[in-house]
Amino acid sequence: MEKIIIAFYLITFALGGFAQQQIENGDFEAWENQGTAEEEPVDWSSLKTADALASTAPSVLSPDTGRNGGTCARLEVKEVPLVGIKANGLLTNGRVHADFNPENGYVFTDPNDPQWHTAFTSRPDSIIGWYKYEPQNGDKGKIEVVLHVSQGSLPFNGTENNMIGRAKFEFTTQQTSWTRFSKEFNYYDPQAPEYILTTIASGDSTISETGSTLWIDDISLVYNTSNIDENNTELTSINASSGELRFFNSNGLSDQNYTVTNIAGQLIQQGECKENVLFTQPSGLYLITITDGLNQFTKKVYVH
Amino acid sequence: MLRILSLFFLISFFSVGQEGTLIGKVSDESGAPLIGASVIYKGDITIGATTDLEGNYKLKLPVGKVRLICRFTDKITDTFNVVIPNNGFIEHDIVLKSYEEVRELEEVQIRVGKFDKKPEDITVSLEVIKPKLIEDKNTRSVETILDQTPGLNIMDGEPQIRGGSGFTFGVGSKVAVIVDDMPLLSGDAGRPEWSFIPVENIKQIEVVKGAGSVLAGSSALSGAIHIRTKYPSTTPKTKINVYSGLYSFPRDTSQIWQDRPSMINGMNFLHSRKIKNWDIVIGGNLNYDEGYIGPPRQDAFIEQSYPDTVSNFSNEQMRSRRARLNFNIRHRSKKYRGLSYGVNGNGMISQSPMIFAWLNDTSGLFQGYPGAVFLHEQTIANIDPFIHFDQETGASHKLRGRLLYTDNNITANQSNNSVLYYGDYQFKRSYKNLADLEFVGGISSSFTDSYAELYAGSGTPDNTLLNVSGYGQIEKKMWEIVNVSLGGRMEYYALNDTVTAIKPIFRAGGNIKLHQETYLRMSYGQGYRFPTITERFIQTGIGNFGVFPNPDLQPETSSNSEVGIKQGVKVGPVYGYLDIAGFWQEYENTIEYLFGFWDPNSPTGAGFKFLNTGRSRVLGIDLSFSGKVRFNKKNEMTFITGYNYILPKTLNPDLIYAYDSNPVEAQGYSFNNTSLNPDGNILKYRFLHNVKADLAYTFDDKFSIGATVKYFSKMENLDLVIEKFEETTEIINTIQNIQYMDYFEENNNGTWIIDARVNYTLNKKHKFALIAANLLNNMYSLRPLKMEAPRSVMFQYSLTIEHKK
Structure with missing residues (x-):
């Protein structure tokens, strides 16, 4: 008869022992050293504060108009004509190590200097955010987040074993308007991380193309949590099947709204949470965010 | 055997001829001996003598009445008769009067390559600068x-003769600078030390164009500048010259950087006498x-992150100061006629800015x-002992x-220190029994001991360079109208006892008198x-760029061929020489200074390096017309005019002469891909x-007015890297913008300058x-990123005291 409806609750970790930390200054509203060559978002670093060649590196980072009228980070791949070497549009919450040979460049966590690392002990579910992208000649950008202990680096350069979890999303197609992205974390170790190392790049590593430009804004981490006392939206359960979405909350669904985005971050559907909502999208993985104005809760749902 | 006998008879024939001896002294109206005056037997002009240091001459002549001429620079040639007694002596002193009445064309006496010569005997292209002009233009530094x-x-500051060299910041001059027959280039860098030359005591400057003499040293690839200092006349002389002036503000008032015009003040003095x-x-x-160039001004945006710690100078620090003291002491031996010895010395302390690039082109x-920009404190001194012995033979x-x-103390760790030892023995003789064949030859050696961290690219800051040369040149005048010279030189070099080279070079020249005053x-x-x-x-890092060593750099070689014709001209009151020369110069392994990514393991990675860039050829013509217009005894006009056209071309535009170490992809360097304008294969930094x-x-011997006009056509080609510098600094906002191309494109149209x-x-x-x-206060630039001086106006007062006996 009707298709089997599978209510797919995301795996719920026993998260009680982990805090729910967010990426610092993920909306890129706060900038420091403004008006200088080292102008950067607070808690973020780029080539101009790299540990080498900072004075001869082009400025690949600049503030620009954000998604909601504030500021975002703009990253652009630039070539140094004198030597024909390209500098990728990089931004990190660790630190950049620049080298004349792009293959020897990396971003890293410096555990010994709080300026160049971001302490982090949570285990988020996903990374989400908004972006615009103008790639050149098939170039691709990325956001990559590594949760790790001890030393951390991207590329790993031998630090793979320190990795606790990782999420990586690639920007591949031109997006002239703000587009949402999300990417779940994969975890490789049950222990809590010590640091979060985020890299955002407008070009494809060592083969980046001059002019590839990425605008990025409002990145945040998403948690699946059982902390029901604090957030009514999290009490809302979702049953999803091909044809309908069903929301249920023993405290009622009043004032709760939902949005559905696909895995590429595109908004699919939105509306008020009801017990039965028509949903005609094909099977696949979707992110459903429920908000009541005060709280927000996102669940990853696989619709068969 | 037959030849020996013939030679014997020939000698006997000469020895049995009847002859006597003429001796005498040649002096000027004041009684001062004229050194180097020629006394020539008109019956056979191959018989002649030159006066010695005391003006004396001695000449063996056939018995009977003979007619002789005596000539000397700027003096009226005297013709006289004497009767020579058989096997006896006769004395005849000659007083030569000043030149005013003369109607015969004369140039100053010229000594090229250590010969005393008449201009008609010169086999190379030569320009002469007389001391009057040096003084009249208040020359403060000889360049x-x-x-x-x-x-x-x-x-x-870098000499360029007939387009034979580009621009390498003065290092490795391809033009020899020779003061009193000894080279005066810095031992380590081969750079002319212009301000060190005692300009107040110059007898004459001769510029030889082309590799024209084995005596100037083999490194004179494109020419040599001979500077000769004066010895005293019999009249003691004291001269004091005081000057004061200022630079005008640039014509474009937006370029003014200072509150008031910059000043120039100074004095020089000279005292010469015989005791x-x-x-x-x-x-x-x-x-x-x-100075006319102000200190660097850093962009405030950059200063916040990377404050200038290299060149953060004040106006005061950019000023130049110089003090120099020199002496010549010579003793003429009474005991040994013809022997003289002495010592010359010169010492200078100075401070001046070294400016490599302008701030921007706006x-x-x-x-x-x-x-x-660097500050340069220099201590430089030389001491030159010498012995001359002129035999009666x-x-x-x-x-x-x-x-x-x-000792060069330069900011930003660019200091260096060197000692150069030079020695030269030279022998010269005219062999009458070989039909007056004239020979000059010798051996010279120089040894440079350099200490500089700057030159630690060899592995040590202590570097030495030894050069030993042997040279010889013969000259023969034939049939009164032909003069032929042949010469050779053997060079040996040893650098740090590890790199050695030996190389012979040759030269030949001839002069034919085609017609009266046509050569x-x-x-x-x-x-x-x-x-x-x-x-x-050299190995250093300055700011964001480095300078990299090239221990494998090869010597550069050249050959210079030319044909010239000199024609005396007399049209009404105009007397002069018209000279036309065509030349052909070939260069191999040319050394140039090029930007590249030479060492990714160094802190700067990219920068400059000296490289051999292959073969090139410069063809051209030289035209000059110099002389006087005599209106009457007290009014005359002197003129020196010249036009030079060169066609300097690379012979291997596609040759990849070096690969760099760019970490992305090694870049090959050729003329074509390093040139801003490779069309036509024209070499960089040349004016065609x-x-x-x-x-x-001169009016009435009292007033004189003079003007100098210079024209430089547009620069056809330069390093492409200058444009890339501009593009790069636009992208990298922490490197101050280097801006040149707009200026170049708008102003590279040729420049006229009038003094x-x-x-x-x-x-x-x-x-x-x-x-x-620069009377018209033109704003002009001869080499990229450097402006030449705006107008300067100087007042000069000269006091000359001649202590009459």
């Missing part, structure tokens, strides 16, 4: 007067020049670029030595320049057309002059 020589350009058998000259110079043409021996100490000359000369310590081993002219009109002067001679003691350089 400024050289710059008006046709075919010779001074590009920011019995001693010749003594003491001279000196004090010079203060506030409002910063006359200010320095941060990181490209006509043989001449010269033994000369030089110790040249140079055809031909010359071929080779050159060989061993790279200097600087070119091979060049005009130089100087006119001076002017007015002199008033009150009497023999007092003389006043007003001298303007």
Whole structure:
């Protein structure tokens, strides 16, 4: 008869022992050293504060108009004509190590200097955010987040074993308007991380193309949590099947709204949470965010 | 056996001829001996003598009435008769009067390559600068007067003859600079030390264009500048010259960087006298020049993150100061006729800015670029002992030595220190029994001991360079109208006892008198320049760029061929020489200074390096017309005019002469891909057309006015990297913008520059002059990123005291 409806609750970790930390200054509203060559978002670093060649590196980072009228980070791949070497549009919450040979460049966590690392002990579910992208000649950008202990680096350069979890999303197609992205974390170790190392790049590593430009804004981490006392939206359960979405909350669904985005971050559907909502999208993985104005809760749902 | 017998008879034939001896002294109207005057037997002009240091001559002549002529620079040639007694002596003293009445064309006596010569005997292209012009233009440093020589350009201190070299910041000069027959290039860098040359005591400057003499050293690839200092006449003389002036503000008022015009003040003095058998000259110079280029001004945006710690100088620090003291002491032996010995010395302390690039091409043409300005404190001194011995046989021996100490204290760890030891023995003789074949030959050696961290690219800051040369040249005059010279030189070099080279070079030249005052000359000369310590081993980082060593740098070689014709001209009151020369120069392994990514393991990675860039050829013509217009006894005009056209081309535009170490992809370097304008294969940093002219009109021996005109055509080609610098600094906002291309495109149309002067001679003691350089206050640049001086106006007062006996 009707298709089997599978209510797919995301795996719920026993998260009680982990805090729910967010990426610092993920909306890129706060900038420091403004008006200088080292102008950067607070808690973020780029080539101009790299540990080498900072004075001869082009400025690949600049503030620009954000998604909601504030500021975002703009990253652009630039070539140094004198030597024909390209500098990728990089931004990190660790630190950049620049080298004349792009293959020897990396971003890293410096555990010994709080300026160049971001302490982090949570285990988020996903990374989400908004972006615009103008790639050149098939170039691709990325956001990559590594949760790790001890030393951390991207590329790993031998630090793979320190990795606790990782999420990586690639920007591949031109997006002239703000587009949402999300990417779940994969975890490789049950222990809590010590640091979060985020890299955002407008070009494809060592083969980046001059002019590839990425605008990025409002990145945040998403948690699946059982902390029901604090957030009514999290009490809302979702049953999803091909044809309908069903929301249920023993405290009622009043004032709760939902949005559905696909895995590429595109908004699919939105509306008020009801017990039965028509949903005609094909099977696949979707992110459903429920908000009541005060709280927000996102669940990853696989619709068969 | 038959030949031996023939020779015997030939000798016997000469020995049995009846002859006697004529002796005498040649002096000027004041009684001062004229040294080097020629006394020639008109019956056979191959018989002649030259006066010695005391003006004496001695001549064996056939018995009977003979007719002789005596000639000397700027003097009326005297013709006289004497009767020579058989096997006896007769004495005849000659007084030569001043030149005013003469109607015969004469140039000053010229000594090229250590020969005393008449201009019609010269086999090379030569320009002469007389001391009057040096003085009239208030020459404070000798390169400024050289710059008006046709075919010779001074590009920011670097001499360039007939386009034979580009621009390498003065390092490894391809033009020899020779003072009193000894080279005066810094031992480690081969850079001319212009301000060190005692300009107040110059007898004459001769510019030889082309590799024209084996005696100038093989490194004179494209020519040589001979500077000769004076010895005293019999009349003691004291001269004091005081000057004061200022630079005008640039014509474009947006370029003004200072509150008031920069000043120039200074004085020089000279005292020369004979005391019995001693010749003594003491001279000196004090010079203060506030300069026309202001200190660097860093962009505030960059300063916040990367404050300039290299060139953060004040206006005061950019000023130049110089004090120099020199002396010549010679003793003429009474005991041994013809023997003289002495010592010359010179010492200078100075401080001046070294400016490599302007701030920008908008409002910063006359200010320095941060990181490209250095302060230079120099202590330099030489001491030159010598012995000369002129034998009665006509043989001449010269033994000369030089110790040249140079200490350059330069900001940003660019200091260097060197000692150069030079020695030269030269023998010269005219062999009458070989039909007056004249021979000059010798051996010379120089040893440079350099200490500089700057040159540690060799592995040590202590570097040495030894050069030993043997040379010989013969000259033969035939049939009274042909003069032929042949020469050779063998060079040996040893650098740090590890790199050695040995190389012979040759030259040949001829001059044929085609007609009265018409002379055809031909010359071929080779050159060989061993790279200097600087070119091979410099290793430094300045700001964001490095300078990298090239221990494998190869010597560069050249050959110069030319044909010239000199024609005396007399049209009404105009007397002069018209000279036309065509030349062909070939260069191999040319050394140039190029930007690349030479060492990714160094802190700067990219920067400059000296490289051999292959083969090139310069063809061209030289035209000059110099002389006088005599209106009457007291009114005359002198003129020196010249036009030089060159066609300098690479012969291998596609040759990849070096690969760099770019970490992404090694870049090959060729003429084509390093040139801003490779079309036509024209070499970089050359002006194809060049005009130089100087006119001076004297009224009533009191007033004179003069003007110099210089024209430099547009620069056809330069390094592409300059444009890339501009693009790069636009992208990297922490490197101050290097801006040149807009200026280049708007202003590279050729430049006319006019200097002017007015002199008033009150009497023999007092003389006043007003001298303007760059009268029209043109804003112009000869080498990229450096402006030449705006107008300067100088007042000069000269006091000359001649102590009559």
